[in-house]
């Protein structure tokens with residue numbers, strides 16, 4: 001067997017990435033369907049398209065076993081960056097390389113509100129590529145981890161009857177049931193209560209040990225401090241700082257207190 005080496009294995013390489021949103025119908029004039037069709041045929045862009053340059057020339061590399069926090073004020077480009085890593089947004093220029101398929105776990109992850117929690121666990125598992133067998137094996141673990149049934153049999157009720165915290169907990173539990181190459185969590189921890197936050201932080205540490213890279217977007221500096229060893233600070237779409245958690249949070253806290 002090959003000897004254990006100290007080489008670091010890259011999981012995500014972001015190389016000078018720019019991301020631009022095109023917002024249609026941003027002007028005052030109304031757009032009709034025929035006008036839009038005419039523009040498609042003539043290949044002219046709409047006069048009312050506004051460009052939002054959300055990420056501006058960001059580069060970094062992450063490695064296996066790292067937990068990386070993304071911080072920055074509202075609208076600084078954190079969620080956009082994660083969506084680009086997940087392959088959901090094409091960069092305007094630059095490249096994103098990933099080892100394996102990254103999974104994005106947002107508080108808005110698509111679960112079906114009219115279906116029961118139970119059905120959503122099964123659908124979520126299938127969507128992540130788990131087999132029926134694996135889902136059956138892990139089902140009880142997912143429900144127990146989420147704590148949804150602590151106050152009664154909620155798992156057999158439709159998701160729309162859940163509080164936003166309960167729904168977020170179930171989303172996290174489904175996603176955390178699988179070992180991910182790259183797991184990205186957008187504010188998921190902020191919504192659970194204290195004991196769930198502790199459980200999910202512990203699970204993030206486990207996921208890290210199981211070889212993946214974890215990204216965490218959060219406005220809660222304590223969550224970042226407790227889970228991440230490296231932090232990227234984005235501001236106005238630019239990478240302002242990239243370094244050890246304590247150094248970056250110190251600079252960030254100083255800047256926000258000004």
Ligand SMILES: Nc1ncnc2c1ncn2[C@@H]1O[C@H](COP(=O)(O)OP(=O)(O)OP(=O)(O)O)[C@@H](O)[C@H]1O
Pocket residue numbers: 021022023052053054072073074075076077078079080081
């Ligand atoms: N779908 C979209 N269409 C157009 N512009 C968008 C869209 N989503 C985000 N933006 C813009 O891109 C910029 C970055 O937004 P993003 O959501 O990535 O920021 P964020 O750092 O995650 O913010 P927050 O901390 O508030 O969640 C903002 O200027 C925002 O207005």
